[in-house]
Structures are given as structure tokens and as C-alpha cells.
Amino acid sequence: xxxxxxxxxxxxxxxxxxxxxxxxxxxxxxxxxxxxxxxxxxxxxxxxxxxxxxxxxxxxxxxxxxxxxxxxxxxxxxxxxxxxxxxxxxxxxxxxxxxxxxxxxxxxxxxxxxxxxxxxxxxxxxxxxxxxxxxxxxxxxxxxxxxxxxxxxxxxxxxxxxxxxxxxxxxxxxxxxxxxxxxxxxxxxxxxxxxxxxxxxxxxxxxxxxxxxxxxxxxxxxxxxxxxxxxxxxxxxxxxxxxxxxxxxxxxxxxxxxxxxxxxxxxxxxxxxx
Numbered sequence: 222x223x224x225x226x227x228x229x230x231x232x233x234x235x236x237x238x239x240x241x242x243x244x245x246x247x248x249x250x251x252x253x254x255x256x257x258x259x260x261x262x263x264x265x266x267x268x269x270x271x272x273x274x275x276x277x278x279x280x281x282x283x284x285x286x287x288x289x290x291x292x293x294x295x296x297x298x299x300x301x302x303x304x305x306x307x308x309x310x311x312x313x314x315x316x317x318x319x320x321x322x323x324x325x326x327x328x329x330x331x332x333x334x335x336x337x338x339x340x341x342x343x344x345x346x347x348x349x350x351x352x353x354x355x356x357x358x359x360x361x362x363x364x365x366x367x368x369x370x371x372x373x374x375x376x377x378x379x380x381x382x383x384x385x386x387x388x389x390x391x392x393x394x395x396x397x398x399x400x401x402x403x404x405x406x407x408x409x410x411x412x413x414x415x416x417x418x419x420x421x422x423x424x425x426x427x428x429x430x431x432x433x434x435x436x437x438x439x440x441x442x443x444x445x446x447x448x449x450x451x452x453x454x455x456x457x458x459x460x461x462x463x464x465x466x467x468x469x470x471x472x473x474x475x476x477x478x479x480x481x482x483x484x485x486x487x488x489x490x491x492x493x494x495x
Contacts, residue, residue, distance in 0.1 A: 246340030247347055250311065254348045265355050268303040272296045272356075273363050275421050283422045287460040291422070294448075294461060296365045298420040300356055300375075301447035304349045304382035305440050306411055309390030311345035313403050315488065338391065338485045345390075346383040353379055367451075374450040381473050382443040388477045389439055391484030414440040423448075423461045439476055442469045 254261060276292025283291040357375075361367060393410060397403045417424075417431070418440040427435060435441055445462060446469040452458045 250344030308386035312390030
């Protein structure tokens with residue numbers, strides 16, 4: 222009788238409830254990565270092959286032109302591209318969740334749609350940063366030199382690469398009907414960016430039409446910002462950075478907001494139309 226008269230516990234404040242939902246969704250994505258060892262191995266092997274293999278192959282040409290170590294240049298570009306691609310590809314699981322009706326379970330929870338998207342973006346950002354930690358450690362072991370200051374200056378650009386990639390993936394994947402289509406469209410949009418973003422080596426002397434196309438690639442700004450942070454205050458900075466970090470930060474912020482809003486609207490529209 223006395224137990225029945227005890228007051229019910231007060232519900233969490235709205236802000237804490239939304240934050241709890243964000244952390245729960247992010248934890249789910251991180252747990253999926255740690256359990257999928259094959260995915261983790263593949264996503265680490267490919268960038269390391271590019272950094273170590275192409276870095277050594279291009280040293281006679283890129284090193285002579287820039288006066289810098291080609292492996293280190295490749296490291297900065299491949300690191301940015303890996304973070305961007307990992308976060309973007311991870312958003313494909315939204316389509317998988319939609320097909321498995323997991324997203325419907327999320328949509329009936331008492332949290333805002335924005336919270337669901339923020340949780341997903343946060344989760345994929347954490348996944349990409351875990352991969353980046355391994356890439357940095359192995360690259361240093363194979364000869365990439367990095368001071369503590371350079372490591373600290375990479376943190377901001379790495380987070381920016383993850384957020385931009387996740388927003389890009391959300392906007393791309395929210396517009397397609399199923400996972401198979403998402404994979405095909407995603408590869409079509411990502412592969413050209415590896416070529417036109419200067420991932421392995423800086424782009425100089427491109428024809429005007431290719432130069433315009435290269436600056437239309439979101440990945441280009443992520444690569445430029447990463448190199449600007451790593452090579453700040455080092456001779457040869459002008460050889461690998463075109464304009465400087467401020468324009469890159471501005472463009473990345475604008476792209477992030479535009480892609481995130483577009484992806485969120487498309488995702489919610491598709492869920493309502495199912």
C-alpha cells in the first residue's frame with residue numbers, strides 16, 4: 222500500500238533526454254565497427270597502401286617539385302579522404318536501417334528528428350576518428366614524421382573532415398530508395414573526388430575547366446584544410462596549400478549546414494511517404 226503511494230521518479234529534462242538519445246545512437250555505430258573486424262581491417266589497409274606505396278613511388282617526382290616528402294604529402298591527403306569517405310559511407314546504414322524497419326523504431330521514440338540525425342553523424346564521426354588514430358600510428362611507424370604540435374593541429378581538420386563527410390553521405394543516401402542504389406551512387410560520387418581533390422599529391426597547372434571542377438569537390442576543401450594544419454609554419458607550405466585555412470573553414474561550414482539540412486529533410490520526407 223505504501224509502495225503504491227510513492228511518487229514516480231521525475232522524467233529527465235528535455236535537453237538531457239535528447240543528449241541521451243544522441244549518445245545511444247552514436248554508441249551503436251561505434252559498437253558495430255568494433256564487432257566487424259573485417260570492415261575495420263579493410264578500411265585501414267586501403268589508405269595505408271596509398272600512403273606507403275604511392276608515397277614512395279611518387280617521391281622522385283613530387284619530392285623534387287615540392288621539396289617535401291611525398292609520403293608525408295600523401296599521408297595528409299589520404300587521412301582527410303579516409304575520414305571523409307568513412308563518415309560518408311557509414312551513413313549508408315541509414316538505408317539498411319530503413320529496409321530493416323529499424324528507423325521506424327527510432328522514429329516512434331520521443332526525440333526530435335534532428336536528434337536522430339545528430340546521433341548518426343556523431344557516431345560515424347567517432348568511427349572515422351578511431352580509424353584515423355590507427356592510420357596515424359602506422360604511418361608514423363613507416364616513416365611519416367610528425368611533431369606534437371602538428372598532431373595537435375590535425376585534430377580540428379580531422380573533425381571537420383568527418384562532419385563534412387557525414388553530411389555529404391546523409392544528403393546523398395537520403396535521396397536514394399535502397400542500399401544497392403546507395404552503394405552505386407556513392408562510389409560514383411566518391412571516386413572522382415580522389416582524383417580531383419589532390420589526395421595523393423597537390424594539384425598544380427590544371428586546365429581551367431578541370432580546375433573549376435576540382436574546386437567543386439567537397440573533398441578538396443577537406444584535403445586543403447588538413448594540409449594547412451599539418452604544414453603550418455613549415456617551409457614548402459605554399460607548395461601544398463592554395464589559399465589557406467580560412468576559406469576552407471568557411472566553405473566547409475557552409476557545405477556542412479546545407480548538406481545536413483538537405484539530408485535531414487529528404488530523410489524525414491521518405492520516412493513519412495513509406
